Amino acid sequence: MVMRFYSIAVYLFLYVPIGIIVLFSFNSGRNASDFRGLSIEWYGKALSNPFVLESLTSSLIIAFSAAFLSSIMGTTAALALQRMRGPMKTMFDGLIYVSIMIPGIVIGIATLVALVTVFDALNPLLAAVWPEGAEPPRLSLGYVSVIAAHTLFTMSLVIVLVRARIAGMDRSLIEASQDLYATPWRTFRQVTLPQIFPAILAGFLLSFTFSFDDFIISFFVAGANTTLPIYVFSSIRRGITPEVNAIGTMVLAVSLTLLISAQLLLRKNDTKKAAKG
Amino acid sequence: MATMIKDGNKGSWLTAVLLAPTTLWFLVMLIMPLIVVVIFSFGERSPMGGYAASFTFDQYANLPSRLKAFTNTLTYAPLGTLLTLLVAYPLAYYLAVKVSARWKLLLLVLVIVPFWTSLLIRTYAWIFILGGRGIPNLLEMIGFDDVRLINTPGAVLLGMIYGYLPLMVFPIYVSLEKLDKQLLEASNDLGGSPFRTFLQVTLPLSMPGMATGCMLVFILLMGEFLIPAFLGGGKIFFLGNALVDLFLQSRNWPFGSALAVTLVIIMLVTVTIYMRLTMGSKTGRDVSIM
Numbered sequence: 337m338v339m340r341f342y343s344i345a346v347y348l349f350l351y352v353p354i355g356i357i358v359l360f361s362f363n364s365g366r367n368a369s370d371f372r373g374l375s376i377e378w379y380g381k382a383l384s385n386p387f388v389l390e391s392l393t394s395s396l397i398i399a400f401s402a403a404f405l406s407s408i409m410g411t412t413a414a415l416a417l418q419r420m421r422g423p424m425k426t427m428f429d430g431l432i433y434v435s436i437m438i439p440g441i442v443i444g445i446a447t448l449v450a451l452v453t454v455f456d457a458l459n460p461l462l463a464a465v466w467p468e469g470a471e472p473p474r475l476s477l478g479y480v481s482v483i484a485a486h487t488l489f490t491m492s493l494v495i496v497l498v499r500a501r502i503a504g505m506d507r508s509l510i511e512a513s514q515d516l517y518a519t520p521w522r523t524f525r526q527v528t529l530p531q532i533f534p535a536i537l538a539g540f541l542l543s544f545t546f547s548f549d550d551f552i553i554s555f556f557v558a559g560a561n562t563t564l565p566i567y568v569f570s571s572i573r574r575g576i577t578p579e580v581n582a583i584g585t586m587v588l589a590v591s592l593t594l595l596i597s598a599q600l601l602l603r604k605n606d607t608k609k610a611a612k613g
Numbered sequence: 614m615a616t617m618i619k620d621g622n623k624g625s626w627l628t629a630v631l632l633a634p635t636t637l638w639f640l641v642m643l644i645m646p647l648i649v650v651v652i653f654s655f656g657e658r659s660p661m662g663g664y665a666a667s668f669t670f671d672q673y674a675n676l677p678s679r680l681k682a683f684t685n686t687l688t689y690a691p692l693g694t695l696l697t698l699l700v701a702y703p704l705a706y707y708l709a710v711k712v713s714a715r716w717k718l719l720l721l722v723l724v725i726v727p728f729w730t731s732l733l734i735r736t737y738a739w740i741f742i743l744g745g746r747g748i749p750n751l752l753e754m755i756g757f758d759d760v761r762l763i764n765t766p767g768a769v770l771l772g773m774i775y776g777y778l779p780l781m782v783f784p785i786y787v788s789l790e791k792l793d794k795q796l797l798e799a800s801n802d803l804g805g806s807p808f809r810t811f812l813q814v815t816l817p818l819s820m821p822g823m824a825t826g827c828m829l830v831f832i833l834l835m836g837e838f839l840i841p842a843f844l845g846g847g848k849i850f851f852l853g854n855a856l857v858d859l860f861l862q863s864r865n866w867p868f869g870s871a872l873a874v875t876l877v878i879i880m881l882v883t884v885t886i887y888m889r890l891t892m893g894s895k896t897g898r899d900v901s902i903m
Contacts, residue, residue, distance in 0.1 A: 339707045343720075346704045350727050350778065353738035360741070409634045416631035419624060428632070431639045437829075438643075439836030439880070441853050445860055445873050446646030449653055453664075488642045491635060542729070549731040552838060556860065565733050572737055572843070576744065584734040591730040599722055 410494025
């Protein structure tokens with residue numbers, strides 16, 4: 337009984353702060369914390385603010401690209417690793433583990449320092465080989481560096497998820513397909529892929545969520561670009577406004593939708609497997 | 614035999630192609646950047662505020678100038694980890710042992726979900742609650758004036774627990790879930806009191822989960838920037854805050870690199886201790902959070 341009340345208290349602790357942000361995002365008062373009644377005024381204000389729209393667009397482009405790249409590279413890597421043994425596999429396992437565990441701030445710093453160094457070395461070179469008269473391109477931090485840095489983590493996440501699915505897969509179907517003289521490609525497309533697809537999709541959604549929510553890595557490597565979390569960070573620095581509550585609620589809603597979809601995809605397959613076994 | 618070798622070659626060629634993009638990513642986005650940071654940490658600051666090639670230990674010798682950031686981080690991170698463990702354990706125990714199978718999944722998902730939502734927004738929520746117009750305002754109405762909650766050590770610790778609780782609950786839950794219920798019954802049958810059963814059976818068996826949770830939370834707290842920045846009000850300064858300052862504001866990259874390398878070394882030592890502690894018990898390595 338005591339344990340039950342304790343657990344309810346912990347759940348309240350986890351969700352009440354989120355609930356307060358959501359509630360106050362519908363506040364019609366000018367003042368951030370003085371509740372005056374319901375309105376969607378601040379959503380309108382947030383969504384007509386050009387800075388919000390611009391940073392939201394950046395965040396969506398970055399999150400989609402990172403998720404897309406991660407799903408493809410993570411899946412191919414998971415398929416390859418499943419065939420591997422020995423020291424090479426141990427090395428890859430180590431790298432995957434490190435990419436997941438390493439704190440964002442370290443990745444942010446390392447990427448910033450390394451890319452700026454590489455760009456500083458390449459830019460004069462590009463300018464030298466570029467044809468006369470044309471403006472040489474200047475490499476600099478931006479979308480691409482944020483996407484690349486996010487993809488390091490999210491790719492490893494997809495590898496872990498897809499590998500778990502491959503490990504739980506029904507091998508007899510693959511053998512049956514091979515016995516029926518299906519080509520390896522056909523076996524992959526018609527037997528393996530349908531079985532691992534929920535894990536790939538879940539990986540895509542989780543990668544999107546991670547990238548969309550990330551603040552610290554983007555803070556270091558976004559250069560002159562602003563993502564939505566960076567915008568929110570700097571507006572909080574300037575002072576609390578109801579607009580931040582509205583943006584925060586929208587960000588939470590996006591993550592929650594994607595997360596619940598990912599969970600359903602991962603669990604559905606588990607229950608199917610359980611029913612069969 | 615010949616066909617086997619041919620098959621093997623074809624297989625390894627395909628494996629190499631499938632792994633190529635991932636290998637490239639690890640090289641360019643993980644290994645090379647870490648090496649560059651190590652090189653920078655032995656360099657000098659150029660007059661313009663970038664990096665000047667050199668080989669000197671000056672940056673490392675200068676580390677004590679950020680002593681406050683070190684002592685703060687090394688006090689708050691372990692303390693925050695311990696408090697998170699204390700809050701998480703009863704919940705993990707309740708979920709693993711007491712809850713019926715029907716509710717288990719839902720309740721577990723409800724613990725994990727906040728971890729995957731924006732830490733920025735969740736920490737902001739506490740600025741909102743603890744800040745002048747939040748709880749202090751309510752307290753004023755009932756007669757407690759001038760209560761300050763935000764920008765205090767307590768607020769930072771609260772933010773830490775709030776941010777990383779899910780990461781602690783999950784591995785402990787996993788280790789308790791695997792716990793053989795028959796052991797508990799055996800202990801009961803042998804006349805062990807519930808408390809003694811807990812102390813002598815449950816607690817030792819959930820050690821690997823606790824170790825995993827503590828390691829994960831400790832490592833993330835060591836590199837934390839947002840929570841002290843938002844809830845410590847610039848007075849409680851962590852290594853993460855020092856790093857943001859050195860790389861993005863004062864642009865002293867070589868010194869910042871030395872600080873970052875030191876931080877990574879502390880993290881590596883933590884992981885090594887963890888590996889030693891959980892050696893032999895397979896259950897401890899379960900770091901999956903989904």
